[in-house]
Amino acid sequence: MSAVLxxxxxxxxxxxxxxxxxxxxxxxxxxxxxxxxxxxxGKTTLIRIIAGLLRPDRGRIQLGGVDVTSDPTAGRVxxxxxxxxxxxxxxxxxxxxxxxxxxxxxxxxxxxLRALLQIDRRxxxxxxxxxxxxxxxxxxxxxLAGTLPLGQxxxxxxxxxxxxxxxxxxxxxxxxxxxxxxAAKQAETICEVHRRGITxxxxxxxxxxxxxxxxxxxxxxxxxxxGDGEPREVMADPVVHDAYVGGRTAAHAEA
Amino acid sequence: MxxxxxxxxxxxxxxxxxxxxxxxxxxxxxxxxxxxxxxxxAGAYAAALAMVATRNVPLALLAGLxxxxxxxxxxxxxxxxxxxxxxxxxxxxxxxxxxxFVRKQPWLGGEMGISGIPATGLGASGNMIMILLLACVTxxxxxxxxxxxxxxxxxAVGEDEQAATTLGxxxxxxxxxxxxxxxxFAGLAGALYTFFTQFITVDAFDFIFSVMLMxxxxxxxxxxxxxVVAAAIGLTLLPEAIxxxxxxxxxxxxxxxxxxxxxxxxxxxxxxxNRFVRARQA
Numbered sequence: 087m088s089a090v091l092x093x094x095x096x097x098x099x100x101x102x103x104x105x106x107x108x109x110x111x112x113x114x115x116x117x118x119x120x121x122x123x124x125x126x127x128g129k130t131t132l133i134r135i136i137a138g139l140l141r142p143d144r145g146r147i148q149l150g151g152v153d154v155t156s157d158p159t160a161g162r163v164x165x166x167x168x169x170x171x172x173x174x175x176x177x178x179x180x181x182x183x184x185x186x187x188x189x190x191x192x193x194x195x196x197x198x199l200r201a202l203l204q205i206d207r208r209x210x211x212x213x214x215x216x217x218x219x220x221x222x223x224x225x226x227x228x229x230l231a232g233t234l235p236l237g238q239x240x241x242x243x244x245x246x247x248x249x250x251x252x253x254x255x256x257x258x259x260x261x262x263x264x265x266x267x268x269a270a271k272q273a274e275t276i277c278e279v280h281r282r283g284i285t286x287x288x289x290x291x292x293x294x295x296x297x298x299x300x301x302x303x304x305x306x307x308x309x310x311x312x313g314d315g316e317p318r319e320v321m322a323d324p325v326v327h328d329a330y331v332g333g334r335t336a337a338h339a340e341a
Numbered sequence: 342m343x344x345x346x347x348x349x350x351x352x353x354x355x356x357x358x359x360x361x362x363x364x365x366x367x368x369x370x371x372x373x374x375x376x377x378x379x380x381x382x383a384g385a386y387a388a389a390l391a392m393v394a395t396r397n398v399p400l401a402l403l404a405g406l407x408x409x410x411x412x413x414x415x416x417x418x419x420x421x422x423x424x425x426x427x428x429x430x431x432x433x434x435x436x437x438x439x440x441x442f443v444r445k446q447p448w449l450g451g452e453m454g455i456s457g458i459p460a461t462g463l464g465a466s467g468n469m470i471m472i473l474l475l476a477c478v479t480x481x482x483x484x485x486x487x488x489x490x491x492x493x494x495x496x497a498v499g500e501d502e503q504a505a506t507t508l509g510x511x512x513x514x515x516x517x518x519x520x521x522x523x524x525x526f527a528g529l530a531g532a533l534y535t536f537f538t539q540f541i542t543v544d545a546f547d548f549i550f551s552v553m554l555m556x557x558x559x560x561x562x563x564x565x566x567x568x569v570v571a572a573a574i575g576l577t578l579l580p581e582a583i584x585x586x587x588x589x590x591x592x593x594x595x596x597x598x599x600x601x602x603x604x605x606x607x608x609x610x611x612x613x614x615n616r617f618v619r620a621r622q623a
Contacts, residue, residue, distance in 0.1 A: 139506075159506040160511040161511075168507070169507045177500045180496065188497055188505075188508055188510075189508040191490060195490055195508075196509070197511075197514065198491055198517075201494050201515075202491040205488055205490070
């Protein structure tokens with residue numbers, strides 16, 4: 087297997103806080119990685135560095151063997167990376183379909199001049215409708231994105247990420263704010279995305295779903311990796327358990 | 342057609358080009374510019390110098406277009422670093438800088454401006470027809486852009502730059518394109534203004550004029566080409582038709598601007614669109 091994503095010694099500091107402290111990891115094609123850790127561990131920061139939304143103080147990012155550290159986000163997306171936001175960011179004034187069409191037409195929008203010379207959206211509209219159906223949003227195409235409830239907006243985020251035809255998707259808390267049934271359905275959709283051959287990196291606090299669907303777990307704490315491997319083995323590690331659950335209880339200590 | 346009518350129609354044509362071009366920057370791409378007068382002025386001065394030096398009308402038009410666009414792209418680079426209200430303040434600064442700079446340049450006529458600019462040879466009616474033709478080209482181009490993938494990407498960048506970049510849209514390149522295109526048309530309007538008046542002073546391109554252009558865009562309906570065209574025509578005619586409006590132009594336009602933002606933020610275009618939708622549903 088080949089690495090679709092390599093993170094090499096990446097670090098970033100915000101004022102007095104070392105948010106990410108020299109993380110080095112690689113993600114192989116076909117991986118289904120859960121990136122977990124307590125609040126403030128640096129998960130979202132790391133994801134944003136990988137996506138190019140934050141510039142690290144040091145370290146390198148490679149996508150498919152190509153160094154993209156100095157590339158902007160749009161350039162990384164064109165190399166097969168897709169991202170969903172922790173706080174959903176739909177284009178509220180556009181229809182649900184147009185939100186996805188815009189991603190599906192990423193070949194047309196690679197430069198302003200190319201975009202100026204293209205008008206036809208039929209093929210992209212058809213593809214967008216298929217993607218929306220695959221994430222469970224069939225029938226919502228004509229609605230304004232700003233009118234959708236959170237559960238559907240989370241699905242729209244996923245649909246937009248899939249529209250850019252990615253090799254790897256970084257999903258930042260796609261289950262947050264969803265009720266149990268919605269979360270289970272969304273998790274199933276993410277599994278389906280993975281079954282289609284797309285590598286998935288999932289940042290999520292819903293441990294139940296993470297343990298159920300992920301094949302590999304990376305645990306961050308205070309900006310450093312403290313665990314990496316098969317989910318049950320990683321969670322059984324006392325260091326991970328202490329950091330994630332918040333220290334051993336007296337009962338644990340006595341045992 | 343009387344000389345007065347020819348003059349009014351010419352000014353309407355120039356204002357339509359200016360308002361529609363500003364709408365491409367602020368309406369389509371969401372980059373609020375309150376310094377459009379500076380790009381208009383850059384085009385006017387470049388065309389005036391070209392006419393004085395060569396008497397070549399196409400060359401003067403080209404000079405106006407290029408001068409407006411070059412200054413626009415330079416200001417566009419500022420849009421890569423500052424956003425929304427800070428960009429608006431930056432563009433106001435550019436307008437003041439332009440006026441201040443030109444006032445102190447003897448080669449641009451300083452306070453006195455440039456007079457005795459050679460005529461195009463087309464006569465007042467010929468100039469008017471040229472202005473109207475180029476206004477139609479500007480409107481047609483604006484309508485085309487709004488339907489193209491460029492317009493689609495502009496809307497995304499205007500609404501949420503970061504979300505746009507995660508769909509592979511290089512927001513910076515699109516913002517520069519919006520400034521480059523919009524200010525090129527403003528420069529073109531400057532050249533036409535030079536042909537129309539054959540005499541320019543920097544006062545015609547000041548911040549107050551930029552605010553009036555923004556008023557046309559907002560009152561017409563930011564983002565709507567036809568709404569902006571209607572507002573440019575209406576707000577150019579209004580002071581001519583009603584003497585009170587002419588005397589208290591800033592007060593009336595300012596009041597209308599506040600009223601529209603408060604009551605109908607989408608401008609006249611949104612009001613008409615909503616009525617149309619309601620009528621169809623009824």
